[in-house]
Amino acid sequence: MSEKIVILRTKQVCDLCGRRIRAGEKCRLIRDDFMPMLSFFEHIRCPADMPVKQPSHPQHPMLPSHCNP
Secondary structure (H helix, E strand, O other): OEEEEEEOOOOEEOOOOOOEEOOOOEEEEEEOOOOOOOEEEEEOOOOOOOOOOOOOOOOOOOOOOOOOO
């Protein structure tokens, strides 16, 4: 898949959140290399995208523990 940031000439719908991307706005264009007729549009900063949050607790059970020899 190839990815490029473009400025839209027409309105498109974001494939992540389903909201409109306005004409003249920068967005991410993703195109499949093997089937170039498939293209996807995404906001640069999609409002539906979840932020990554690092847990503040040092003994969080999902974090890998340190190896003590």
